[in-house]
Amino acid sequence: MSNTTKLAHDKKVASLADDYLQQGFTVMKEPTTDSIPFDLGGYQPDLIVTKGDTRLIIEVKTKASRVSVDKFQSLAQEISKHEGWRFLLVTLEDAESSKTPTSINELPTWPQLESKLLQVQTLIAEGLVEPATLYLWSIFEAALRKRAIAQSIPIERLPAPTLIKHMYSQGEISVNDVDTFLEFMSSRNRLAHGANEAIDPHQISSTLKLVSLYLSEWSIQNPD
Template identity: 30%
Template sequence: MATSSATLERERLLQLAEEYRNQGYEVYFHPSLEDLPNFLKNYRPDMIARRGNEAVIIEVKSRRSLSSSSRQYLQNLAQSVEQHPGWRFELVMTNPEDAVYPPEAEGSLQSSEIETRLQIARQLATQHPESALLYSWSLAEASLRLVAENEGVIVQKLDPHYLVKQLVTEGVISRSEYQVLMNALSLRNVVAHGFKTVQITQESIDQLIDIAEQLLKISHISAESD
């Protein structure tokens, strides 16, 4: 029997709450009006995570639950959050079909292919930052799979959140790299599903590409030591 969208979203929200708590955040599920700042009084986000001066507004959606009205709601919410320093909007998509290779896939990109395409992504970033972000993330994700394979990290599913979490848990990537990747994944989700954002910068794309290149170096070292 197929799992409902609501169940998938709830399970993913619980996983995110655990991840944020492990990073020292205080988590509020479906926050009340008293828990929301004035600029968010007209919204009911799925979750808020707070740590010091940082705050993350989190929405978890599946493709089936994204209607035109919900897209507009999320667009307005993202724009409201972006106007306030220290606040960040995170849209997380949960789709079980994304956790397996599609039938059209002919296998993951290999190291030399990723290296060549990362240079294209750098060039793309100067004029088309949104396209560069989508392309850079796809290459970073391929690099993550490659290093996981060469490091012997057991990956039970291909969900990018899960993949990044496994690699930081295994010590393959640092906490700072983990945060950059999670921020980039959040932005990737916003752009990939048709929302606007002003948070994409040349620096954010460069950081993502730098991490992908570092992952490839780790992968080379692991492969040579086998």
């Protein structure tokens, strides 16, 4: 790790520690293996933060593109075997920790997400395609992050494009659908940033059907 990279890494760790302290967590920086009450084969995280029944083991990486999901998924699965404990992977590209869910309970339930889809259908029926596009994407992104947590795939904090690609590589999104979601996200992003984006009604309708199918499948496999 270069000096510049290490500086960025350490700055992110310090920022995370401050965020969690402000939220009332007990924070342990650079914990030793003895600080973890179960064996992780000598693994040492960057942070351990705890508050009540929430106990997070946090690893900080500088580049989302360099993350080995398989390696960290095995670690996340082992940690999740212990009640109240969860692994959290953070990169420099992540959103602010204070605005990112730290547990699956902070995300909408599957029934709530399905109810929100009905609202998207209403917006489309009323010709309100732009707000329908923005709302549909927020629903799908929440579902992606919820599914990642449920499956112990520690990528729920990654930027949306990287999140989609990793979920595809983990077999959570089919090869036939990943391009549809990426194209829809691109349209949504241009719209969200003020572009005069013409939304194709067929695109939003087909994306809505896909999101509905994934929500249905994931809710059955990982019920709230």
